[in-house]
Amino acid sequence: MTNSEIVEVLELTAKLLELHQADPFKIKGYSVAAFYLDKFNDAALEDMTAAELTKLQGVGKSTAAKIVEIAQTGTFAELDTLLAKTPPGVLDMFKIKGIGAKKIAVLWRELGIDNLHELELACLNGSVAKVKGFGGSTQQKILDSLAFVRSQEGKLRMDKGRQAADRLMEMLKVHFERVEVAGDVRRKNEVVASIVILVEAESPKVLQDVLDEMGSLQKMEKESSPFVWRGKMESISTMVEIVYVVPGRMVNTLFLESAGAEHLAYPTAEGGTLRKKALGEAVASDQQLYESAGLPYIIPEMRDGGEAFLWSEKNQIEQLVTWDGLKGILHNHSTYSDGQHTLKQMADYCQELGFEYLGIADHSQTATYAQGLKEEDVVRQHEEIDRLNLGYAEAKALPAFKILKGIESDILGDGSLDYPDQVLASFDYVVASVHSNLTMSAQKATERVLKAVENPYTTVLGHPTGRLLLTRLGYPLDHRVIIDACAKHGVVVEINASPWRLDLDWRWIRYCMDQGVLLSINPDAHAMAGYFDMHYGVEVARKGGLTLERTFNAFSLGQMEAYLKEKASKRG
Structure with a gap:
């Protein structure tokens, strides 16, 4: 277990x-x-x-x-x-x-x-x-x-859905050479409603016979057909679909089983639709299918609707954010608050992964449930950061590495930030987040967050809606009002990469970019292994069309320090 x-x-x-x-x-x-x-x-x-x-x-x-x-x-x-x-x-x-x-x-x-x-x-x-x-x-x-x-009911978070799909893939690859994941998992949806696997086999009966022998699969007879097996997998409540694919048609079928209805209905240059094109002549790759349709290539993550084609009028696929393009890891916790590893352990591992900076943002004093930092703890942590940074500088490692002094300051009930201004001023940056009073009306919740965004010490708006996928709805916010305010006050919006959150919702990324707002992909890591949650954040960021240029933590250490220094100078 x-x-x-x-x-x-x-x-x-x-x-x-x-x-x-x-x-x-x-x-x-x-x-x-x-x-x-x-x-x-x-x-x-x-x-x-x-x-x-x-x-x-x-x-x-x-x-x-x-x-x-x-x-x-x-x-x-x-x-x-x-x-x-x-x-x-x-x-x-x-x-x-x-x-x-x-x-x-x-x-x-x-x-x-x-x-x-x-x-x-x-x-x-x-x-x-x-x-x-x-x-x-x-x-x-x-x-x-x-x-x-x-x-x-019957849905899984992105991480759990992928784990289930990978497990099923391993089982099927023992018997079949060509097996692919389709549907929600391939589109990198934050919530998986069904697990779709495509299997190329000699005949539908060959596939059905193998599936019948798998004890961990339970077939739903009425929902199944000779070409599509439907049922449940042991310990997984989500519907599983295993689709038979005719030899030589995998690319076409994978496209049809992975794109949303609106995307498939998008018109091609010759007057048909992408669905019609995929149902036609077999292609060797997705790129070939889009090319023959006279359309720009769209990555699987962005195939939910037709907006990706509008995005492609101004942007190129190569401009999308990638893991390798990230230079630092912001919004992380240590044993100073409720993290599992010490500040040094978190920093050393961050450097080991090749990043240029670690932004430590432990909980603030109001978060007593998370052992939030009292003012004296802040002083103690900053002294340790100074000692560690001196050691990193003396080591003269390439690339250079530094710990940035941050805090995840609670947004209090009235919209003010935790700590008085003189304490907030001691940090390099402040992640402002809501953790309490989650049942406010849309108007009050928006006013509360708006006040925090207007605070000159707020650098990043953390997990903007406070949602927990499949567990808790986020508090109601007027996203446009908040994003417009972030643009006005130069506040970065977080894409919290924890698979429990993935908040900001990717559907608002394009609006942020249009308004000139930077976004930061943060793992909210409470342990060293938590850094890798940024992979989920990168995937939903790409799904929303986030470019490397508009990604805050794609800034180099020098760019980041210059940005934070300029923001501090504007506070006077």
């Missing part, structure tokens, strides 16, 4: 113990262990002994023994007992934002609600609002969350 899967088991155990009103100390034990292990990436928990586990923060002897059992069997006796006395529908209620285990227990025991359908009915008839501790506001939040959960 992966570390994250083990943590999920511990978190579920804590929730169920709270649901069944168990000993608070036992609940806290599992919660604390899950909290600290969620930040542990130094080794695989499943490979550690109980004695080794007890040396980790938050893990006692009892919990260590449970982790060993989880690693070996996927569960443990206490969890099995809790699951046995919990209706499956009650477990589903943990998906609802705004109600925790205690409120779920009340709904279950006092109203007899043990599934999402009954919960929705009770909200619609007003029963939930009448329960002590709930009220009309909570009732409406439950209804909103139910609607969101229903809309996200």
Whole structure:
């Protein structure tokens, strides 16, 4: 089992113990262990002994023994007992934002609600609002969350979708020479609604016979045909489609199965459509297909609609941002706040990857849940940065490397930034982010962020909507108003590269570029391995048409320092 899967088991155990009103100390034990292990990436928990586990923060002897059992069997006796006395529908209620285990227990025991359908009915008839501790506001939040959960069912985040597609590809390549990933995964969609795999085979029956022998696949007979297998893969809720491809037609079929309907309907120079062109003569490459259609080549990421052709009137594919074009890594966390690795470890690894600078942006003091930096911690961190930078300078490594002094300052409820101005002035740059009060109206949320953007100390607007994909909607913002303000005040907009966020949404990248706003692809890394999340950020940035020229962290160290110095001078 992966570390994250083990943590999920511990978190579920804590929730169920709270649901069944168990000993608070036992609940806290599992919660604390899950909290600290969620930040542990130094080794695989499943490979550690109980004695080794007890040396980790938050893990006692009892919990260590449970982790060993989880690693070996996927569960443990206490969890099995809790699951046995919990209706499956009650477990589903943990998906609802705004109600925790205690409120779920009340709904279950006092109203007899043990599934999402009954919960929705009770909200619609007003029963939930009448329960002590709930009220009309909570009732409406439950209804909103139910609607969101229903809309996200059967979907996966980009990273999980790709992992599932890669696993299926490996299984099929044992039997077939030509296998390709299509659909949402190939288009680099931030959310994957289905996993589409194309297989070139001698005949549909040859493919079907192989699929029938794969125990990890479950066919949905009514939804399938001789040419398209549809069903589910073990442990994956998303629909899987495995499409038979006639030998010699892979490129054409891959194009048809990977482009959006609007893109396929785009007119060609000869008067037909891209769909018609792809259904015609077999081609050897995508480039050949576009060329024969009299159209500029569009990369798979940008084949959602027709806007990519408008983009291509002013830009070239070669101008798009790439991983290799990035010069630094901004918005990262260390053990000064809630990161897993020390400042030196984060910096050394950043340099090892070939980058020219690390922007450290630990949480600010209001973020107590993340051990945000008090003013004295800021001074201490800056002193360490100065010592480390002196060492990097003396080493005379090429390229030169430097740590930039940043902070992820909370945007407070009234739109002001955490810390007084004299502290904010001590940083090279400030990432301003919202982490609390996420239920404001669109008007209030926009006014709040707008005030932060107007603050002269704000350098970067962090994860602009606060969304968590498939888990939490972002707070409502008037994107145009905020982006226009960023243009006016010279504020960079973040593309948070965590696959949980991918926020700013790629659909707003082109508007940012049109308004002259720079964008920064930031991993929000809480561990060294988190740097690689920038690959996801690069992919959705390319999907939105972001060029290297408009990418903030594609600036060299010299350009970055000059930019930050000029911004500071404008503050006076």
